[in-house]
Amino acid sequence: MNVLVINCGSSSLKYQLINSDTEEVLAKGLCERIGIDGRLVYQKAGLDKETTEAPMPTHKEAIQLVLDALTNPATGAIKSLAEVEAVGHRVVHGGEKFTQSVIINDEVIQAIEECNDLAPLHNPANLIGIRVCMELMPSVKQVAVFDTAFHQTMPAKAYLYGLPIDYYKNYKVRRYGFHGTSHRFVSSHAVEFLGLNPADSKVIVCHLGNGSSISAVVGGKCVDTTMGLTPLEGVVMGTRSGNIDPAIIEYVAKKENLDIPGIMNVLNKKSGLQGMSGVSSDMRDLEAAADGGNEDAKNAIEVLCYGIAKFVGGYAAAMNGVDAIIFTAGIGENDGHVRKKVCSYLGYLGIEIDDAANAKRGEDMVISTPDSKVKVAVLPTNEELAICRDTVALVK
Numbered sequence: 001m002n003v004l005v006i007n008c009g010s011s012s013l014k015y016q017l018i019n020s021d022t023e024e025v026l027a028k029g030l031c032e033r034i035g036i037d038g039r040l041v042y043q044k045a046g047l048d049k050e051t052t053e054a055p056m057p058t059h060k061e062a063i064q065l066v067l068d069a070l071t072n073p074a075t076g077a078i079k080s081l082a083e084v085e086a087v088g089h090r091v092v093h094g095g096e097k098f099t100q101s102v103i104i105n106d107e108v109i110q111a112i113e114e115c116n117d118l119a120p121l122h123n124p125a126n127l128i129g130i131r132v133c134m135e136l137m138p139s140v141k142q143v144a145v146f147d148t149a150f151h152q153t154m155p156a157k158a159y160l161y162g163l164p165i166d167y168y169k170n171y172k173v174r175r176y177g178f179h180g181t182s183h184r185f186v187s188s189h190a191v192e193f194l195g196l197n198p199a200d201s202k203v204i205v206c207h208l209g210n211g212s213s214i215s216a217v218v219g220g221k222c223v224d225t226t227m228g229l230t231p232l233e234g235v236v237m238g239t240r241s242g243n244i245d246p247a248i249i250e251y252v253a254k255k256e257n258l259d260i261p262g263i264m265n266v267l268n269k270k271s272g273l274q275g276m277s278g279v280s281s282d283m284r285d286l287e288a289a290a291d292g293g294n295e296d297a298k299n300a301i302e303v304l305c306y307g308i309a310k311f312v313g314g315y316a317a318a319m320n321g322v323d324a325i326i327f328t329a330g331i332g333e334n335d336g337h338v339r340k341k342v343c344s345y346l347g348y349l350g351i352e353i354d355d356a357a358n359a360k361r362g363e364d365m366v367i368s369t370p371d372s373k374v375k376v377a378v379l380p381t382n383e384e385l386a387i388c389r390d391t392v393a394l395v396k
């Protein structure tokens, strides 16, 4: 079955067409600058990337261009749209309503809409993608896969904040967690890859990318995670601050004469590795700057690694033990320095890193020594494949 996976943002859209039988990516790409001017990137498997400037006043034109590219007689991956048998959509916020992926119908659309307040930048964009695909492919089943769903197994002690309980009861203010599709994919793959007992394995997943989050997973169920009501909470990220003293908001707002949207913009877009270093949100640039002697860049990396190690320690305590620690996403998969530095804080858990294995890249690999008491591994995430698998499981 061919599944089109769509990740629709406010001005961009990523897509992959996957053959679910072979799990091969037939074509992939993205639309950028939707509503501004418009650029389509399309890549058929085995061929070079093509970039086309094309007007995309709305997501409808963008998705139409993707469908045209997929069925283009010369470079398309399929002959006609009839070969797309299902569409899987990434949806950021499913609130407390969605604990797993679902086939989309009117009721589901309404329930996703009801979560818009919780993710005002993401959910409306995700819904646009869903509606446009339903319009352009009316007979094709559409599935919603939620970033929050995997974390719905957290107990109240992990998801409630120390706030007046009416904020939870009336406004649903609680920890939801994000990157759930990645945490689920990677933690279940870890159990299989490392031969852990599926029923009681204790796994910590460090998803370290532009956005980063860590989760604690017992027997395949999430028991805690670092992101909260929004993706702003947790470790220092590319441009997000992660945890701070909430009183900083008032203090800085007064000093800098900022209103709430102004300060939220700083916390989401101008903080984290970017803000701390003044260099870049990209770990590669930061490491180059640190190697060149930039103290702010060095400190940003130290703060990141120290922060990750503290969460890992906290989750080992929360689970009363840990069998495996997994690194994934852009930084987790590629940056041996960060992995080594994080693990340098974890000697008390009996962790020993094999430097030769840690220097490798691009594959599933164990990076701890055979004697290490906790297994440490690098497992590349694949959220699109996870969305494809969920979609097939629901529509078959």
Ligand code: ADP
Pocket (backbone or CB within 6 Å): 208, 209, 210, 211, 238, 281, 282, 283, 284, 285, 329, 330, 331, 334, 335
């Ligand atoms: P997103 O959250 O946008 O999906 P990714 O998972 O692609 O992000 O991760 C992006 C991050 O991965 C960036 O900080 C980038 O610097 C980092 N990264 C990618 N390749 C490397 C590398 N070879 N070494 C260090 N960091 C890397």
